[in-house]
Amino acid sequence: MGDLAKIFKAYDVRGVVPDELDEPTAEAVGAAFVEVTGAGSVVVAHDMRESSPPLAEAFIRGARSRGADVVHAGLGSTDLLYYASGSLALPGVMFTASHNPARYNGMKMCRSGAVPIGGDTGLTEIRDRAAELLGATFAPGGSVIGKDLLTGYADHLRTLVDLRGIRPLKVVVDAGNGMGGHTVPAVFDGLPIELTPLYFELDGNFPNHEANPLEPQNLVDLQRAVVERGADLGLAFDGDADRCWVIDERGESVSPSAVTALVAARELAKHPGATIIHNLITSLGVPEIVREHGGVPVRTRVGHSFIKAEMARTGAVFGGEHSAHYYFRDFWFADSGLLAAMHVLAALGEQDSPLSQVVGAYSRYHASGEVNSAVSDQAEALRRVREEFAGRGEFDEIDGLTVTGSSWWFNLRASNTEPLLRLNAEAADETKMTAIRDEVLAIVGKVSE
Numbered sequence: 001m002g003d004l005a006k007i008f009k010a011y012d013v014r015g016v017v018p019d020e021l022d023e024p025t026a027e028a029v030g031a032a033f034v035e036v037t038g039a040g041s042v043v044v045a046h047d048m049r050e051s052s053p054p055l056a057e058a059f060i061r062g063a064r065s066r067g068a069d070v071v072h073a074g075l076g077s078t079d080l081l082y083y084a085s086g087s088l089a090l091p092g093v094m095f096t097a098s099h100n101p102a103r104y105n106g107m108k109m110c111r112s113g114a115v116p117i118g119g120d121t122g123l124t125e126i127r128d129r130a131a132e133l134l135g136a137t138f139a140p141g142g143s144v145i146g147k148d149l150l151t152g153y154a155d156h157l158r159t160l161v162d163l164r165g166i167r168p169l170k171v172v173v174d175a176g177n178g179m180g181g182h183t184v185p186a187v188f189d190g191l192p193i194e195l196t197p198l199y200f201e202l203d204g205n206f207p208n209h210e211a212n213p214l215e216p217q218n219l220v221d222l223q224r225a226v227v228e229r230g231a232d233l234g235l236a237f238d239g240d241a242d243r244c245w246v247i248d249e250r251g252e253s254v255s256p257s258a259v260t261a262l263v264a265a266r267e268l269a270k271h272p273g274a275t276i277i278h279n280l281i282t283s284l285g286v287p288e289i290v291r292e293h294g295g296v297p298v299r300t301r302v303g304h305s306f307i308k309a310e311m312a313r314t315g316a317v318f319g320g321e322h323s324a325h326y327y328f329r330d331f332w333f334a335d336s337g338l339l340a341a342m343h344v345l346a347a348l349g350e351q352d353s354p355l356s357q358v359v360g361a362y363s364r365y366h367a368s369g370e371v372n373s374a375v376s377d378q379a380e381a382l383r384r385v386r387e388e389f390a391g392r393g394e395f396d397e398i399d400g401l402t403v404t405g406s407s408w409w410f411n412l413r414a415s416n417t418e419p420l421l422r423l424n425a426e427a428a429d430e431t432k433m434t435a436i437r438d439e440v441l442a443i444v445g446k447v448s449e
Helices: 023-037 052-065 078-088 119-133 150-160 180-188 216-228 256-270 285-292 304-314 337-349 355-360 378-389 430-448
Strands: 013-016 041-046 069-075 092-095 104-111 144-146 169-174 193-198 233-237 244-247 275-279 296-300 318-320 326-328 371-374 394-396 401-404 408-414 420-427
Touching (some): 023 104, 023 119, 041 078, 069 078, 078 092, 078 104, 104 119, 119 304, 169 337, 193 216, 233 337, 244 337, 256 355, 296 304, 378 420, 378 430, 408 430
Parallel strands (some): 069 144, 275 296, 275 318
Antiparallel strands (some): 401 408, 408 420
């Protein structure tokens, strides 16, 4: 059985199957989920990994043993699960390990209305109760019913961003053999979009490349296809299709910060004066552009449960992260990569300029992207960086260490899921950004030697 302390993270459950996460563990978590949330009914969905259906069935057995009825949505993206939780007003669980390799799986949990469950909002209690239930016998109690939610999900997204009137667009989509291959055709059906699909076959072994668009090597096929086909843009989704990465007509990556600013401007046009959430790793250009469009920017720490909680607290209309997660008030404050992509399609399709020009107005600074370093003593590395940069900028520790100078900033933070330190740096010019990035990496590297 799995080590619950190891697989329960800050805002989800994730581990290697079956060594860390197996069916008895999923059963215990299912029972604990119902006990802690008090749910009378639960909706469950899963991705295309080979381990996902049996783990989902085990969770369902555990949930039913505590008297809960279960709506089994079957195959779905994580944002389809959020749609299910919101539209059905039920707590929900998605079985996925997102962008992680095939041997991993996990669970993303939410209360009714897609309200996230994180470490300080119930996940710790679920972990502790599941640990007590490991090895128990789970007798059936509640009922289970299968329900296809894909059509309703697609229809709902199309009500939030109307693409029927845009000019015809050529779009290449790389689903990475993940759930985008299931949801994109349903959402794009009947729209003025000429779709070129890459790797739409659902395959949890990821035979073509990992379904992680944050890694540049996983974008190469998409970038090549966009240029070769003369497409207007490309879209890359991660394994559970809640994140979306955008490629312009030249085959160049569009920063998630630029996408955040673009969507924020569109939402502020509909909701003047609204609040926009951005995490502390998004570009300085994001709060600047939000203010220029009459909005109120609010900075928060990294992580979907934290951003969703801040959105709910402030009533924010939209939120964006550097990791290509995008959150919408009209989507139960939950994230949807496909909904963000639809905003980009709408912005492009409502005028004649190429995407590179459209997003150029939202790209103001030079960013390093996220650079990961394997460090055994993360606390010591952070201490040394603090020491070296003392007196050179403003410090804050909302999430890791952020140091802000006159025309630059960097954030160094520990991963929630891996033994890594993650560095993001940005500056007004590329030379300064490179110098800051390399200086921090050199300090961190000395600790890991």
